Amino acid sequence: MKQYLEFSAEVQKAKEEGKAIVALESTIISHGMPYPQNVQMAREVEQIVRENGAVPATIAIIDGKIKIGLTDEELELFGKSSDVAKVSRRDLAQIVATKKLGATTVATTMICAELAGISIFVTGGIGGVHRGAETTMDISADLDELAQTNVAVICAGAKSILDLALTLEYLETKGVPVIGYGTEVLPAFYTRKSEHKLNFSTDSIDVIAETLKTKWELNLKGGAVIANPIPEEHAMDEEYINGIIADAVKQAEENNIIGKDSTPFLLGKIKELTGGKSLVANIELVKHNAKVGSQIAVSFNSKTK
Numbered sequence: 001m002k003q004y005l006e007f008s009a010e011v012q013k014a015k016e017e018g019k020a021i022v023a024l025e026s027t028i029i030s031h032g033m034p035y036p037q038n039v040q041m042a043r044e045v046e047q048i049v050r051e052n053g054a055v056p057a058t059i060a061i062i063d064g065k066i067k068i069g070l071t072d073e074e075l076e077l078f079g080k081s082s083d084v085a086k087v088s089r090r091d092l093a094q095i096v097a098t099k100k101l102g103a104t105t106v107a108t109t110m111i112c113a114e115l116a117g118i119s120i121f122v123t124g125g126i127g128g129v130h131r132g133a134e135t136t137m138d139i140s141a142d143l144d145e146l147a148q149t150n151v152a153v154i155c156a157g158a159k160s161i162l163d164l165a166l167t168l169e170y171l172e173t174k175g176v177p178v179i180g181y182g183t184e185v186l187p188a189f190y191t192r193k194s195e196h197k198l199n200f201s202t203d204s205i206d207v208i209a210e211t212l213k214t215k216w217e218l219n220l221k222g223g224a225v226i227a228n229p230i231p232e233e234h235a236m237d238e239e240y241i242n243g244i245i246a247d248a249v250k251q252a253e254e255n256n257i258i259g260k261d262s263t264p265f266l267l268g269k270i271k272e273l274t275g276g277k278s279l280v281a282n283i284e285l286v287k288h289n290a291k292v293g294s295q296i297a298v299s300f301n302s303k304t305k
């Protein structure tokens with residue numbers, strides 16, 4: 001297995017020194033945001049992780065290797081290139097074996113982080129149960145990964161392009177803890193609130209780190225979702241964004257967009273229909289997640305060293 005992993009110098013050094021490391025995904029760069037904002041976001045997020053006492057490890061697949069930590073040029077490559085595969089669990093072996101450029105989704109970033117010994121992962125939002133999944137069966141592989149891979153994901157909840165109620169039901173069935181950080185309800189990505197109550201909330205980074213440590217010491221396999229609401233000043237108006245999302249979902253249906261193209265299509269449409277405002281909110285919430293996630297990583301690292 002080790003032959004497939006390649007650590008950046010910064011991450012290698014952090015491992016040797018026992019420093020806290022935060023995994024970051026690359027699909028958010030290649031398929032989640034347009035160039036050049038995507039690359040700028042990725043750099044800023046890495047910097048925020050450093051400022052908060054941890055070391056960033058952006059994960060991606062290049063030339064038959066799973067890269068744990070990217071150089072600046074590699075970040076640029078993923079932001080710019082239109083020839084990057086969106087790699088979920090299903091695709092991982094093939095993209096590595098055929099030496100293609102691959103961007104890792106939440107599911108695949110979790111797999112690779114675990115291989116690399118990294119327990120904490122920061123992103124924007126997770127995939128989930130899509131609206132209409134009763135008939136399409138479109139359920140993101142992110143959810144099953146959370147059920148089986150020991151990595152905690154710090155995110156701003158999930159977007160209402162998904163069916164949030166069914167997403168929470170699915171996570172409950174699979175035994176995945178969803179912990180609200182400073183919120184009693186599941187945040188809906190662009191907005192701080194949804195109508196879905198969580199059954200575990202805390203304002204304490206220490207409690208989150210201790211809970212993760214305890215979970216894994218109890219051999220309760222699988223990850224956890226740490227739901228961190230978008231900062232108030234960047235949150236979007238709920239009625240406005242829900243209207244836009246409904247439009248985007250309708251257009252996806254009309255254009256028969258299915259499978260792995262669904263989420264990138266919806267994200268692009270929402271950006272277009274909001275005249276770029278959703279992108280600003282998206283970037284701000286990822287930056288906030290980077291701060292909180294790094295604090296969790298530092299606390300968790302000090303407990304498990």
Ligand code: PSU
Pocket residue numbers: 025027028029031032033088104105106107124125126127128139140141142159259260261262263264267
């Ligand atoms: N949600 C976002 N931005 C993203 C994604 C989701 O707000 O970039 C990406 C993540 O990489 C996530 C993936 O893992 O989409 C989910 O895709 P799918 O629904 O096809 O599983």
Ligand code: MN
Pocket residue numbers: 138139140141259260262
């Ligand atoms: Mn899907």
